[in-house]
Amino acid sequence: MTKIEQTVEIPHLGGSSVGATFGRPYDPALPTLVMINSYTTSAELYRPQFADPALTDAVNLLALEPYGHGRTRASYQHFSYWDSATANLQALSVLGISEAFVLGTSQGGWIAVRMALLAPDVVKGLIPLGTSMDTESQRSRDLGCWDGVGxxxxxxDAFGEPVGDDWTVPDGFVDDTFDAALGGLSDEERAFWLATYRANYAGDAGRQRLRLCTLNLRDRDGLHGRLDEVSPPILWLHGTADQVYSVANAEEEIKLFTRSCEARLQVIEGGHHFLSASKPIEVDAAVAEFVGRWT
Known part of the structure; x- marks a missing residue:
């Protein structure tokens, strides 16, 4: 099925354009699943989901790209994860979508939870994938999570100085990101993502966006003190081969959603950090069941 790519104009951060990708023409009779991509990727992370006819027949798939990612741009130069959550909610309003389930990979997971905190009447269910609700803390490292600061x-530091118009993201950055997130890439996938990153992060504006995305990841605020205010049902999916955030961390943090009507962790054997790309069959089946049950 042909994806429908567009940008949605919203007022946040001095006026912004949000990259929005539908898997099919919007059908108001179907539930909507918003998908939020991981650090420095784009809506292309969800190619397996857009290619799954069973999933696209059951829900409106809508990928929304956070600030600094894909086609999303703001008039103001600085942004946070709270800004991306606000932008997503404003984009849904402009699109005339009053409620949605929200899935997010890694950083997308904590953006999704922020959306639920800001607008519990809009977010009908949460599906975090391979994520953490903490800062990049010593606590999380003690539980087997990566050294995000390192x-x-x-x-x-490397992206701290202005560059020329011919600058593109270094290949080594892309390799390091996907080594951590997927255990490496095939030659075909590596070529695809190198081309995608070079298009998304070009010139000095691309360098600055890439640096801010990395700063946000390293220096973000944690959500532990707010999780008891999250009310929608939650299905947290986590892979056993996740090199970034551990199953042990997920097992602790799912217990913090004390006011959710259901908060469940489902562990997927062999799944990597970018779980929807690593184990799409298992993820798509779990998502379809969850959305169907809570619609």
Missing amino acids: FCSPFI
Whole structure:
């Protein structure tokens, strides 16, 4: 099925354009599943979901790209994950979508939870994939999560100075990101993502967006103190081969959603950090069941 790519104009951050990709023409009779991509990727992360006819027949798939990613741009130069949550809610309003389930990979997971905190009447269910609700803390590292500060800081330093119009993201950055997130890429997938990153992060504006995305990841605020205010049902999917955030961390954090009508962790054997790309069959089946049950 042909994807429908567009940008949605919203007022947030001085006026913004949000990259929005539908899997099919919007059908108001179907539930909507918003998908929020992971660090420095784009809506293309969800190609397996857009290619799944069973899923696209059951829900309106809508990928919304956070600030600094894909086609999403703001008039103001700085942004946070709260800004991306607000932008997504404003985009849904402009699109005339009054409620949706929200799925998010890694950073997309904590953006999704922020959306539920800001607009519990809009978010009907949450599906975090391979994520964490903490800061990049010593607590999370003690539970087997990565050293996010150690990963991000060298890139923040490297991307700190202005560059020329011919600058593109270094190949090594893309390789390091996908080594951590998917255990590496095939030659075909590597070529695809290198081309995607070079298009999304070009010139000095691309460098600055990439640096801000990395700063946000390293220095974000945690959500532990707010999770008892999250009310929608939650299906947290996590892979056993996730090199970034551990199953042990997910097992602790799912218990913090004390006021959710249901908060369940489903562990997927062999799944990597970018779980929807790593185990699309298992993820799509779990998502379809969850949305069907809570619609």
